[in-house]
Structures are given as C-alpha cells and as structure tokens.
Amino acid sequence: MAENIRELTVELGDRSYPILIGPGLLGEYDLSPYVTGSQVMIVTNETVAPLYLEQAIRCFPGKVVDSIVLPDGEKFKDWQTLNRIFDGLLEQRHTRKTTLVALGGGVVGDMTGFAAACYQRGVSFIQIPTTLLSQVDSSVGGKTGINHPLGKNMIGAFHQPRAVLIDTDSLRSLPPREVSAGLAEVIKYGLIRARDFLDWLEGAVDRLVALEPEALSEAIHRSCACKAEVVAKDEREGGLRAILNLGHTFGHAIEAFAGYGNWLHGEAVGTGMVMATDLSLREGMISSGDLERVVALVRRAGLPERPPAGMTPDDFMTRMAVDKKNVDGQLRLVLLKALGAAVVTADIRPENLAATLSAFCEDA
Ligand SMILES: NC(=O)c1ccc[n+]([C@@H]2O[C@H](COP(=O)([O-])OP(=O)(O)OC[C@H]3O[C@@H](n4cnc5c(N)ncnc54)[C@H](O)[C@@H]3O)[C@@H](O)[C@H]2O)c1
Numbered sequence: 001m002a003e004n005i006r007e008l009t010v011e012l013g014d015r016s017y018p019i020l021i022g023p024g025l026l027g028e029y030d031l032s033p034y035v036t037g038s039q040v041m042i043v044t045n046e047t048v049a050p051l052y053l054e055q056a057i058r059c060f061p062g063k064v065v066d067s068i069v070l071p072d073g074e075k076f077k078d079w080q081t082l083n084r085i086f087d088g089l090l091e092q093r094h095t096r097k098t099t100l101v102a103l104g105g106g107v108v109g110d111m112t113g114f115a116a117a118c119y120q121r122g123v124s125f126i127q128i129p130t131t132l133l134s135q136v137d138s139s140v141g142g143k144t145g146i147n148h149p150l151g152k153n154m155i156g157a158f159h160q161p162r163a164v165l166i167d168t169d170s171l172r173s174l175p176p177r178e179v180s181a182g183l184a185e186v187i188k189y190g191l192i193r194a195r196d197f198l199d200w201l202e203g204a205v206d207r208l209v210a211l212e213p214e215a216l217s218e219a220i221h222r223s224c225a226c227k228a229e230v231v232a233k234d235e236r237e238g239g240l241r242a243i244l245n246l247g248h249t250f251g252h253a254i255e256a257f258a259g260y261g262n263w264l265h266g267e268a269v270g271t272g273m274v275m276a277t278d279l280s281l282r283e284g285m286i287s288s289g290d291l292e293r294v295v296a297l298v299r300r301a302g303l304p305e306r307p308p309a310g311m312t313p314d315d316f317m318t319r320m321a322v323d324k325k326n327v328d329g330q331l332r333l334v335l336l337k338a339l340g341a342a343v344v345t346a347d348i349r350p351e352n353l354a355a356t357l358s359a360f361c362e363d364a
Pocket residue numbers: 045047048051072073074077104105106107108110130131132133134137138139140141142143144153170171172173174175178181182265266
C-alpha cells in the first residue's frame with residue numbers, strides 16, 4: 001500500500017501533521033499512532049456511516065472505538081447538532097485523552113474539529129475527509145466551527161488535526177453535484193497562487209468531472225500542497241491566509257441568503273469567484289480575456305455563474321457587512337491582480353463594487 005501513498009506535511013513546528021493521499025486507505029491504514037490515548041470517537045453522518053464507518057473503525061486497531069452519527073446537511077452545522085457530539089462524548093465517558101475522528105465532508109469536519117477544540121478544553125482529532133471539497137480544502141488547516149443564521153462560520157476556533165487521511169476511492173460514491181462543488185475550491189488554488197496549475201486544470205477539468213483517478217489524485221495533491229504552504233506561513237489568518245477566501249465574501253452571502261444547504265458551499269464559491277474576477281476587471285487589475293477564462297472554467301466544472309434569482313445588491317451588502325475579513329467596518333475583498341496571483345484589499349472603488357453587484361443581480 002505504501003507505494004500508492006503520496007504524503008505532504010503541514011509544517012507547524014511541534015504541531016506539524018501529515019496529509020496522506022491514496023486509494024484504498026480506508027480500512028487499511030493504521031491511524032492508531034496518531035491517537036492520544038485508548039479512546040476514539042468517530043463522528044460521521046447518516047449518509048456516510050453506511051458507506052464507510054466500518055472501514056474507518058478498522059483504521060484504529062487496539063483502540064476502543066465509539067461513534068456518533070449526525071443528521072446530514074449544512075443546515076445542521078449548528079449549536080444543537082454540535083451539542084449532540086458533546087452528549088455522546090459524555091455519555092460514553094470520553095476523557096481528555098480521547099481522540100475525535102471526523103469521517104465525512106466539510107460539515108462533519110468543521111463540527112468535529114470545533115467539538116475537539118472545546119471538549120474538556122481541547123482534545124486531539126483526526127480528519128478522514130470523504131468529499132472532494134473536504135479532501136482538497138476543509139480537512140487541512142484547522143479552521144473549525146459552525147454557522148449562525150446571520151453569517152457563515154461565525155462561531156469557531158483554530159484547532160489543527162493530528163493527521164489527515166484521504167482515501168481517493170471514497171469519491172466514487174460522491175454525487176456529481178458534490179464533485180462540482182469540490183472543484184470550485186480546486187480552481188481557487190489555481191487562481192490565487194498557481195498559474196501553472198490553473199493552466200493544467202483547463203486541460204483536465206473534463207477528466208476531473210468524470211472522476212478520472214489519476215487526474216483527481218493530481219488535483220488533490222496540488223490543492224493540499226498549496227493549502228499546506230499557505231497555512232504554514234500564516235496559521236491564524238494574520239495576512240496571507242485570507243487569499244484562501246477568494247470568492248467567499250460573495251459566496252458566504254449567497255449561502256446565507258439562499259438558506260444554508262440550498263446552495264452548496266462550493267457552488268456559492270464558484271459564483272463568488274466569478275464575481276470577484278469581474279470586480280478585479282473593473283478595478284483595472286486583469287483583462288476581459290482573463291474573466292472569460294475564469295467563467296469558462298467555472299462553467300465546465302458544472303458550477304453556477306450567477307447568484308440565486310431574486311438576490312439583490314442590498315442582499316449582498318447586508319451580509320458582506322459581517323464578513324470576518326472586514327476591519328473597522330470596511331469591506332475587504334480578495335481580488336486577482338493576475339490569474340494565479342491574489343491580493344486582499346479594502347481599496348475598492350464603491351462604484352465598481354456597485355457595478356459588479358448590479359451586473360450579477362437580475363432584479364437590480
Ligand atoms: N474548515 C475549512 O477550512 C473549510 C474549507 C472549505 C469548506 N468548509 C466548509 O465545508 C462545508 C462543505 O463541505 P462539503 O462540500 O464536503 O459538504 P458536506 O459535508 O455537506 O458533504 C456533502 C454531501 O456529501 C455527502 N458525502 C460525504 N462523503 C460522501 C461520499 N464519499 N459519498 C457520498 N456522499 C458523501 C455528505 O453526507 C453530504 O450530503 C461547508 O460547511 C463549508 O463552510 C470548511
């Protein structure tokens with residue numbers, strides 16, 4: 001098995017951890033060296049449990065393994081569902097030496113990580129991501145949390161996992177809409193920091209949509225490498241890390257407007273990246289040809305290019321006003337100064353932002 005594994009490290013000194021990528025790892029790879037004590041609590045959901053829970057349990061030989069099965073959906077990324085994790089941990093008498101394991105997509109990952117950050121003031125956790133989006137993005141970097149009706153991911157903590165195990169075979173059961181959602185974050189890395197990867201993606205996107213294993217493995221590896229590098233340089237988003245938010249200021253506004261779960265996170269990010277690219281063009285940073293390339297790639301990935309019907313510029317502005325990147329009430333956005341190079345800026349002409357919002361909102 002070892003020859004099939006591609007390994008990366010998130011370099012964070014004595015909190016550094018491996019990202020292990022390959023086929024056939026679930027049920028085969030021994031994760032017990034990353035477990036703190038003898039107890040393991042696997043947190044998963046009602047969709048993933050019947051598919052992969054048995055295999056995941058086999059990754060912890062010699063440990064006492066319990067599990068919690070949550071309801072499925074972004075709308076359950078909330079306090080009540082988080083509390084079900086604490087209930088399960090206490091009912092099964094898990095101590096501060098327990099290790100939580102997130103088995104599932106980004107929703108399970110973000111909530112399990114947050115539970116691990118809070119339970120008995122902090123316990124270890126491991127990520128076993130099973131969606132493309134969680135394999136390329138949410139399982140790496142230690143951002144954990146839950147949503148609030150007034151804003152995405154508004155309550156949370158930075159808490160790094162001990163290891164990330166990515167079994168690329170688990171993507172075989174993923175619905176096509178979720179594959180496209182994951183591709184949004186993959187495209188993001190090309191746009192913010194890796195022009196050569198973007199060029200490669202333009203040639204590979206059809207194979208990725210079709211879940212072609214070699215293309216997927218390459219996309220996951222490149223994406224995780226990009227994220228690991230950014231996180232190692234700026235773990236707590238003091239500066240550079242904010243580029244990972246390309247398209248998210250618009251995207252989070254769309255998710256909150258549509259009602260959590262009605263638009264997938266990746267879908268909202270896809271449209272958000274098109275809007276951020278449009279604004280970058282209006283700010284004179286990129287060319288109309290660059291915008292056309294981004295729109296074409298987002299479209300070929302199967303992602304929406306426009307916000308939901310009925311969403312107005314005001315709907316965007318009220319939700320973007322609570323974005324975590326804002327400073328002193330001033331909106332800060334991630335824009336592109338070139339394809340493959342992002343910048344975080346508050347220096348945006350209001351008339352350009354208004355023009356982008358009007359251009360994308362049908363009713364404006
Ligand atoms: N922490 C971070 O850095 C970070 C980064 C990006 C996104 N996120 C968060 O991640 C969430 C989105 O994650 P997601 O796109 O994985 O959504 P998700 O967790 O809702 O999973 C998508 C769907 O796929 C199902 N599923 C999971 N694995 C499957 C498999 N192998 N086969 C079949 N079905 C499977 C899930 O049950 C769910 O229905 C959002 O809440 C977003 O805010 C966090």
